[in-house]
Structures are given as structure tokens and as C-alpha cells.
Amino acid sequence: MELIKIEGGVCAPRGFLASGVHCGIRKNKEKRDLALIYCETLCSAAAVYTQNKVKGAPIAVTRRNLADGIAQAVICNSGNANTCNADGEEKAAQMCRLIADELSITPENVIVASTGVIGQVLPIEPIASHTHALKEALSREGSGDAAEAIMTTDTHRKEVAVSFELGGKECRIAGMAKGSGMIHPNMATMLGFLTTDVCIDPDMLKKALSACITDTFNMVSVDGDTSTNDMVSIMASGLAGNAMIDEEGLFFDTFTEALMEVCRHLAKEVAADGEGASKALVCTVQGAPTKDCARKIAKSVITSSLFKAAMFGSDANWGRVLCAIGYTDANFSIDKTKVTLSSCAGSILVCENAAGVAFSEEEAKVILSQNEINILIELFDGEEEATAYGCDLTYDYVKINGDYRT
Known part of the structure; x- marks a missing residue:
């Protein structure tokens, strides 16, 4: 299989748009802190989550929302982890409702994530007042802004996109990630958002993602601390036009191999950008x-x-x-x-x-x-x-x- 690196980040696969804005969770007004990835169609979706016993509130909400293997959007804030807060799950669910209303989709089809300081109450007002701007900023060129908005102590954006052939169809897989400290995964210790236009059944998508995590993100360590919040999710729009992958075989193996390379690329970038790292x-x-x-x-x-x-x-x-x-x-x-x-x-x-x-x-x-x-x-x-x-x-x-x- 030949993998070709392409431009566009998470917007490279067909159907995806992204954006990132500053909403005010972070004091630095030059820093984007609210990200959105949106697909124009319903997607097969899957995710893997931290094994820390203390989990961020967004993980509980995302788990419920992905129970049916379907999603259409990702919303993520940086600067506040929304973890160990009595109102955490309600705030995470509210983030889903706010962006769902803007996009005219159902809240249950939203993946929600947060990253930042643990134990501080997440202010919902800045998010509520900027979801419209977040939607208005959606574009095919928005991957970079979204990748910046999920960063905390990262020194640079982490993005990759590739194309490959599957059953005679040109397919694409892309991803962005954040992670610099509190990195010692047992899935996971960072945030990773993957997109693809491959047509694949949700169960097979979950199987492929799980297979890739073990030898990529789960083989990264910066400081030995397993995070409370982080996860890796993937949405598949199915717009590449390939025959549906609903069982193991050559097409599933080809897709998994391509996904593995994308995950490996992002994992290495996370490791190299460890907090304070020089090597x-x-x-x-x-x-x-x-x-x-x-x-x-x-x-x-x-x-x-x-x-x-x-x-x-x-x-x-x-x-x-x-x-x-x-x-x-x-x-x-x-x-x-x-x-x-x-x-x-x-x-x-x-x-x-x-x-x-x-x-x-x-x-x-x-x-x-x-x-x-x-x-x-x-x-x-x-x-x-x-x-x-x-x-x-x-x-x-x-x-x-x-x-x-x-």
C-alpha cells in the first residue's frame, strides 16, 4: 500500500470542516481555546479513553453519545479540564447542546472533550457566547485553527493527512492531536481527533482504532503520569465511495494499516513535544x-x-x-x-x-x-x-x- 501525505489536516477527508476561536477560557486573547470539527453527514464513530480511575466529565458524556457508534461533530475546549467538578457532566452535556443547536444536529451526535487545569469549575458562558462564531468560522481550511485551539503547553500544532487506494477508490485519513505533559498512556494521555472518508461499519471502525492504539499512542510516555481526560476519537464520513467495510479482510487490513501510520505519526509528535523536551x-x-x-x-x-x-x-x-x-x-x-x-x-x-x-x-x-x-x-x-x-x-x-x- 502506498501512503501519500497531503495537505488539509482533519479537513482533508471528504465532508469535514473545522474551526477554532478564542472564547475567553484562556486569559491570553491571542490563543484560540475552542475547537470544532464538523461533518456534513452522519459518521460512523469510535473512541478510546483514559484508564485513569479519575476521568474528566466529557469522557462520561462522550461514552454515552457514542454508544450507537454514530457522531457528526467534535467540540473541545482548552484551558480547563472540566474534571473533579460537581457540575462537570452537565457542563459537558451543555457544550453538546449548544453546538448541536448551532449546527442543527442532535446533541447525542457530538463528541465533547476538555483539556487543561483539573479541579477548576468550567465557565460555560464563554463557550455559550462563542458557539455561533465557532460555527461561522467552519471551513475546509480550518484544521490549523482547530489544532491550535486544543493546545495547552504544546509548542506547535500536530496534524497529518494521508491518501491511499482502497478497492480502486482514493481514500483519506487525517488527524490532529495535543499532548505535552501528563503523558503516559494506557489510553489515553492526550487528545487525538481522527477523520476519514472511508465507508466503514462502526464496529469495524472501533476494532481498527483499538488495534492501532496499542502500538502507537499507548507506546508514548513523557512523564509517567496518566491523564484524567484524554481520548482518541475517529469519525468516518463514508464519502470516499468504497464498498462498505463490515468484516475483516483485505480492505479492513489496508484501512487499519493506513490508520496505524497516521496514529504513529501523531504519537511521535506528541512524544517529541514533551514539556521542556530538547530531544x-x-x-x-x-x-x-x-x-x-x-x-x-x-x-x-x-x-x-x-x-x-x-x-x-x-x-x-x-x-x-x-x-x-x-x-x-x-x-x-x-x-x-x-x-x-x-x-x-x-x-x-x-x-x-x-x-x-x-x-x-x-x-x-x-x-x-x-x-x-x-x-x-x-x-x-x-x-x-x-x-x-x-x-x-x-x-x-x-x-x-x-x-x-x-
């Missing part, structure tokens, strides 16, 4: 006895605060890699473990047979001073592999989170 970390584990074991080890390494700090300092402290491997909750043999560090500046072997080898610290420093660092761990204990995505731990992470509310 992206990509850890691949090969030769593991099981897929689950490979996933756990890769994630253990990129979650280690000690290792992340070493990468910030461009220090090839491979012992921290072995330590993180060793406390992973999985059954495997570590005796033959080999660790190689690499970047665009080259690669260097730092550990073999679970023991150190002679290497040039100066060469390692050059390799680890680049913007993306790859950590290859070979266990020689099986055939499975997995990749996790993270970032280094810098002084700025503490600064950002030390005064996040103020």
Missing part, C-alpha cells in the same frame, strides 16, 4: 519472548527519569538502560542483552551480553547531542519487537509544571 527518544526492543514483553521493556526505558535525564546531558549512561530493563514486570532473559545508541550523527555499541564494552565517550557525546536519539535493545530471547516514544527530562519540565496553574 525525542525512540526505543526499540527486539528479540523478546512476547510482544507484551517487548512493549513493557521499551516503555520502561523511555519512562525512566534517570535515563531521560542522562539523555538531556548527552551522557551514554547505559547502566540506566539496563536498570530500567531489569525492573520491567515481565519474564525474559537479560544475559545476552545488547544496547546500541544512535542518531543522525552515527551509532555506538555501549553494552553487550548485559555488560559494558569499551567505547569513545567523545563519540557518544556527539551522537547523543542530536534532536532524536534511538535506543536499540536486543534481547536474543525470542522473535517479538516493539517501539516506544518519549523525550528527555530537562530543567524546563520542572519550571513548566511548577507554575502550571499560575
